[in-house]
Amino acid sequence: xxxxxxxxxxxxxxxxxxxxxxxxxxxxxxxxxxxxxxxxxxxxxxxxxxxxxxxxxxxxxxxxxxxxxxxxxxxxxxxxxxxxxxxxxxxxxxxxxxxxxxxxxxxxxxxxxxxxxxxxxxxxxxxxxxxxxxxxxxxxxxxxxxxxxxxxxxxxxxxxxxxxxxxxxxxxxxxxxxxxxxxxxxxxxxxxxxxxxxxxxxxxxxxxxxxxxxxxxxxxxxxxxxxxxxxxxxxxxxxxxxxxxxxxxxxxxxxxxxxxxxxxxxxxxxx
Numbered sequence: 201x202x203x204x205x206x207x208x209x210x211x212x213x214x215x216x217x218x219x220x221x222x223x224x225x226x227x228x229x230x231x232x233x234x235x236x237x238x239x240x241x242x243x244x245x246x247x248x249x250x251x252x253x254x255x256x257x258x259x260x261x262x263x264x265x266x267x268x269x270x271x272x273x274x275x276x277x278x279x280x281x282x283x284x285x286x287x288x289x290x291x292x293x294x295x296x297x298x299x300x301x302x303x304x305x306x307x308x309x310x311x312x313x314x315x316x317x318x319x320x321x322x323x324x325x326x327x328x329x330x331x332x333x334x335x336x337x338x339x340x341x342x343x344x345x346x347x348x349x350x351x352x353x354x355x356x357x358x359x360x361x362x363x364x365x366x367x368x369x370x371x372x373x374x375x376x377x378x379x380x381x382x383x384x385x386x387x388x389x390x391x392x393x394x395x396x397x398x399x400x401x402x403x404x405x406x407x408x409x410x411x412x413x414x415x416x417x418x419x420x421x422x423x424x425x426x427x428x429x430x431x432x433x434x435x436x437x438x439x440x441x442x443x444x445x446x447x448x449x450x451x452x453x454x455x456x457x458x459x460x461x462x463x464x465x466x467x468x469x470x471x
Contacts, residue, residue, distance in 0.1 A: 206332075206348075211237055215244045216252070216315060218339040222322075226332015226348065236329035240322050240336075247318045250274055253309050264308040280317060283411065284310050291419035293392060300394030312388075316377055316414025319343050323375075323410070343410040346372040355461065359402040359442055365461035366440070366448060375410025379403050379417040380442070390422045399424030401444055406457065407437040425449075 207229040212221040222237060250273075252258045259277055262268045270278050284297040297310040319336055323343035326334045335344035335352050344352050351370035358366050359380050369376060379388060380402025390397045405417040416437065420427035428449050431439035438453035450458070 207231070209233070213241045213244075215241065216248045216318070216338065217254075220244060220319075220336065220338045222326065222334065222336045224326075224330060224332060224334050225350075226330070228331050234330065236326070240325050240329075243325065244318055244322055247276065247314070247321075250276060251280070251310065251314045251318075253307075253311060260308065260310065280310050280314060283317065284313055287313055287412075287415045287419075291415065291423075294390075294419035294422045295415050296391035299389050299391055312418045313411065313415055315339070316341050316375065317411040320375060320410040340378045341410060341414055342376045344371055344373065344375070356404050356440060356458065357402075358446070360446055363446075366442070367458040368461050369406060369438075369457055370459060371406065374406060374408045375413045376404065376406045377410060377414035377417040378405075379414075379421040388418060388421050392422075397422045397424065399444075401442040401446075403427070403431075403442075404440045405431065405437060406439075406454070407434075413437070 206225055206227060208225040209229060210221055210223045211233055212219050222240065250258060251260045253261060255261060259268060259273045263270065263273055263277065270281065281297070287295045295312060297308060298306040299309050301307040315338055319338045319341050320343045323336050326336065327345055331347065333346040333348050333350065333352070335342055342354060346352060349372060351372050354369045354371055354376050355365045356367050356369060358364055388397050389395065400421055403417045403420040405413040405420065407413040416431065420431055420439065423430065425441065425443065428441055428451065431437065432451040438451055438457050440448060440450040440454050440458070442448050
């Protein structure tokens, strides 16, 4: 069946301070919101309640304050901290859940991993409940699957004001993450210096796992322009860097994947 005749729907909720949207496509889709989406959004809200560094009563805040031990926390806390340790090793320290605190010392903040991991978990749950195609987008971190073989077309934004799209990634699985200053300003801290990273405008990484695409994009943004060779050496990943002057650099895997962005008046199905 052509894409346009297949039932599709989109639902959005605010979670983790962002609009999180879930998009479903497939002949099994009912005309109302499927019940399992309530469970998926509830799971995301629960993770936000556990991991929010903005809530003093969250388990991650209480752990950082010394009020709880890891053993006393929800098992998901320990799972994330283990992933963070692995990410720290894989990125040579460019990703670190311990960030320099303004008054000296360090503050525990695994947020750079939690969002991608939470969205990937949610996507896995959608896949267990729904036979069709789906993607979930949380502020530009996207996990997706297409059982029909019809690719989702994911736009890569130019991070400069009014920049439009750099290109489109036709994808049938995995994840895409972008780290940069466009949406939230200079919020990505180099854990090695304690200062915001500013050598790049954005880094977009595509790979089989959104958790790792997110970690790699964050680490590459921190590493700056020398991260292209590092990213190019990673199997199964494609990456695109945008420099402050708007020029782009991409790995050979990304060059083979990315397609030109079609002007709005010509496009049929870009989501």
